[in-house]
Amino acid sequence: MAEETVDTETKIKEAARKVFVEYGYEGAKVRQIAEEAGVNIALLNYYFRSKEQLFDSIYAEAFHSFFGTMMKLVNEETPLEVKIWQITDKYLDFLIDNPMMPSFIMAQQGKKGTDFFTKLGVKSMIGSSRLAKQLVEEAEKGNIRPIKPTQFIILMMGNLVFPFIARSIVSFIGDLDETGFREFINERRTLIPDMLMTFLRKR
Amino acid sequence: MAEETVDTETKIKEAARKVFVEYGYEGAKVRQIAEEAGVNIALLNYYFRSKEQLFDSIYAEAFHSFFGTMMKLVNEETPLEVKIWQITDKYLDFLIDNPMMPSFIMAQQGKKGTDFFTKLGVKSMIGSSRLAKQLVEEAEKGNIRPIKPTQFIILMMGNLVFPFIARSIVSFIGDLDETGFREFINERRTLIPDMLMTFLRKR
DNA sequence: GTCTATAGAGCGATAGAC
DNA sequence: GTCTATCGCTCTATAGAC
Structure with missing residues (x-):
């Protein structure tokens, strides 16, 4: 080509x-x-x-990609447990393709006001997401323990995203080269949903 | 005064x-x-x-405080479950007093090589920590499920630290003012150790 | 030890030719 | 649309007086 x-x-x-x-x-x-x-x-x-406007257009795009990818997964029409396994799997794929994105997003959040958040409708997209509804409904049915959707989503996002933010530290502590880090992440494909579901199910 | x-x-x-x-x-x-x-x-x-040397002395200090505080807790002579509750409680206190520290530590990791990590002996301090030994021993006794200590420690650290790194985003999503954020963190004093222990105990 | 003054390099941005 | 040349500012660092 x-x-x-x-x-x-x-x-x-x-x-x-x-x-x-x-x-x-x-x-x-x-x-x-x-x-x-x-x-x-x-x-x-x-x-x-200007440099600033160039940056803003890049940041808005990255922000959209970072949250849009999550929002899409969070709103899938699948049962709760299936969804949690899918979110983990797909979002880790996304992060492996964009390993620097979490640090980039986190480093600049707040410094630009909350315009990006507002414009993208992140708030309602999470608060009124299908996942949030499922957590409430399943708890009402007694299938899972009650938990605030925001807490759960931050729990999930943190576990997915944190190793990428702390990559050097994780690699150093665990004595991991690039392959080792990749393996470390892949172990979490079962670890994270397993932990979350075990927690939700125990009443 | x-x-x-x-x-x-x-x-x-x-x-x-x-x-x-x-x-x-x-x-x-x-x-x-x-x-x-x-x-x-x-x-x-x-x-x-120079600016760089001034920065290095600040960063080394912050790094020492950030990991030293964790290392101290991780090496306490208390039973596993008690320790996990204590780490959560004490480290959240530490983070509430130093809310910007995680972002600061994470933003600069890697950019300065791994000298700071090496000098502070972070690697062995975690790998051969009392907590790591307890995880292995308790799993051998069949009291908890087996898990790699590094995975567990990153799981724990991520859950403790992430909301501070993503503070603006968390506050926006959850519609939290400063008091609300504080409450959000305090809810995690039970949420995090509860989740971790539930996961470890389920075999 | 602490100051003022300034060197010298690098920064983002723009004027104006093509 | 794209270039070269350069402006004006800000940055870190230092020389030298006190």
Whole structure:
């Protein structure tokens, strides 16, 4: 396959994503983004007006991907237990493909106000998600113990996401190279849903 | 009580900690640290030679506090279950007093190599901790299910630390003000050890 | 030890030619 | 749309007076 012909705006965006995700807003330099994209600084400002606006467009996209992927899984029309296993499996796949994304999302949250959250409707998407309803219903039926949906979702998200945020530390403590880390994550494909379901079922 | 007479080096360190923890290495400016400390930039370099060395001394201290506090709890001479409840309780207290520390630690891990980890002996401290031994022994006795100590410790740490790393997001999703967030954390004082113990006990 | 003043490099942004 | 050249600012670090 020959070289993809990608328009300049896309090239800049891809370069910016790479550099911002690796170095953060302050650590990323427009010169490096320009070099990575194979263009000059003037073009960055031609397309995005400023470093800040370029960053915002990258961050909004990443945020959308990070939560959108979770929201989709959380709203699947599957029974509670099946869903928890699926969320774990699919979201870990997503994180393996985007290992730096959690750190990137977390590092900048708050610093930009809560506009991104509001625009994407994250609040209602979680609070009124299918998973939240299932947790309430199954508890009413006496099938699981009662738990606040927000607590449960943060419990689940934290367990999925934390090893990626703390990757160097985890790798060091566990003496893991890249393959070892991957294995560590894969062990959690059963560990996490097993733990969550065992907890929910015990009344 | 009158003004504390604090020596200049300490004043600088305290100012630096505050600014670095809030803005990260790149985002922190030596001008702001100097202003915060009530001195001028020349003095920062007189005492610490450079921004980088000042940062390193702050980071090493924070790292030591973050892991040292955990290591101490993990090596207590108490039975497994009691210990897990104690770790949760005491470490959440620690995090409530230092809510920005997890983000600060996580943001910079890896970027400085693994020297800090090595120097502090974090690896052996966790791998050969009393908690790790207890997990192995209790599993051999058939009192709990077998689990790799590293997995368990990351499970525990992630659940304790994650809400602080994702604080804005958690607060937004759960519609929590500062008091609400505090309550959210306090609910986890029972939630986390309950979940962990339920999981360990179920064979 | 602490200050002022400034060096010297790097930053984001833009003017203006093509 | 894309480039080169450069502006004006801010950054960290240091020289030198006290």
